[in-house]
Amino acid sequence: MSTLLEVSGVSVSFDGFKAINNLSFQIADAELRAVIGPNGAGKTTFMDIITGKTKPDEGRVVYGDRGDSLLKMSESKIAQAGVGRKFQRPTVFEDQSVFDNLMMALKKTRGPLAVLFFKPSSEDEDKVAKLAAEIGLSGALHRKSGELSHGQKQWLEIGMLLAQDPRLLLVDEPAAGMTPAEREHTTDILREAAKTRAVVVVEHDMEFVRRLNCKVTVLHEGSVLAEGSLDHVTKNEQVIEVYLGR
């Protein structure tokens, strides 16, 4: 398996506070990875760096077959290159219907003129309908997404992520606000997605991580504290001290 994303020696500080400190991270093409760590460990900032929202002070972020540097690309270019992201707080377009949200996310040419003359084919509509079914929002397709419950918005955002058909999915706390049954469904979707692409999941819930059954990276104070199977990292003294022992 070839490496899809390689982050090396990245540091970011906000007003002198080092949120990310010499962080290195790798993920392969079809790999599922869980990232855990206490509040403020830098998990979200880590995703901000990959998606171009935050520019690091130093370090390299290399992505894809040609090894392009993501640091030189704009957010939209990075997204077009196949990096999709789900935010910690669900962020969907609240004034628009579930259908419109999904249709906007659907993988298509993103330029203004292509969008202006875009007409969805029946295939596109079927895709949207199928996605809606997968995320349990078939009945809400024409409701404004602002009316959805927190959990449903989480689902919608996962659906939008899948609609983008990215090569690398970055998923920030997908299970927050979900019932146990919904959580189980989420793990299924993520595991399924990871068969064909790289998926990075940030999650606090240990049960959820256990069910993902994948390699785990523990972040602490902006750098990697431990990496390995869940059983391996949970035996690590330092990890127990900073995270699990609390």
Add this chain to the structure above:
Amino acid sequence: MSDVALGSARRPFALRFPSVLVFLAILSIFTVVVTVLSEGFGVGVISTSFVKTLGKTLCLCLVALAMDLVWGYCGILSLGHMAFFGLGGYAIGMWLMYARTEIIVLESLAAAELPPTPEEVSDGIATQIFGVVGASEFPPIWAFAHSLPLQLAAVVVVPGLLALVFGWLAFRSRVTGVYLSILTQAMTLALSLHLFQNDSGLRGNNGLSGLQNLPGLSDVPQSIVSMWFFWASALALGLGYILCAWVVSGKFGSVIRAIRDDEARVRFLGYPVEAFKLVIFTLTAVIAGIAGALYYPQAGIVNPAEIAPIASIYLAVWVAIGGRGRLYGAVIGAAFVSLLSTWFTGGQAPDINLGFYTIQWVDWWIVILGLSFVAVTLFAPKGIGGLVDVFIDRKSPDRHGADLGPDQGALREQEAEK
């Protein structure tokens, strides 16, 4: 009759956007009624000057549509769109003035024994036009003034190009919100100050005048000409409405409304937000230019005061009072406020004598306008267009006051549709 009806995006355009049909029907009826009542083609109940007022109002409705597109739908509070409107007026005004002066000069030179040389003609025209600013030669920007097609092209190209360059610079550096509004005000202020100078090449504060006279058609009475412009304005407004409705329906509309509410999120979906803003900014500048090119021949004169920063602020006020983010709201706001303003400031409104003080509407109208703007913003964010909701059973969502997105231009709770 919501602006963007829910349902399959593949349904016919008119069904997805029912307000278009209603709007076109009302506009057609209005046009026919005015025609029948006009002096030029009908029974003469409506005076020619009022026909011009109505025609001008239609042009203001058109530029308000552009404003709604850029602000109400894309969240860019541009306070410079009346500059594009004014530029459109100047572009067509140059040809009107040149061509009419040319006829006058040719007539006066025809009496001479020798046929005039082209230089004599050109000098004669230049002296006539630029005498007021003490010049007698054509500035370079008048190079195409002799050609109607080229000046018509300028109506579209000049505002479009200015918007393109300005927008590219501003959006590329991610200037948003209040800062962008200030920047657009600076642009319109700079432009009007430049035009105020006598050596701007556009006659300084005199502006371009006599635009109501069509060259070569001096025999046609204004009662007829005014109707031609009225029809042209109505047609432009109708087409403009269809164009705007088409742009905001479908996926492009989705993306720009998403940019309005949360532009950062749109970037993470892979859309080049800056390019979308640039398209909308430029397109609306072009619409504004066309509206101005139809307006000023009806007004008769265009001068730098028309481009003053306050004009663009009024435009935003009209759209806010009419109801932002719904196309018919912009039209209602522009028509209502500008007609009312004509009535109050035209001296038709009777003064009110309070004994100790006489309220003169010419002075007080602006205070009323200001207060209504504040009142609408605070208490009725849907504007006048919101009255339509009562009839079509459109409701706002209950979000406990939360906006529809984190951005400054985001739709507010009451503006949104459930």
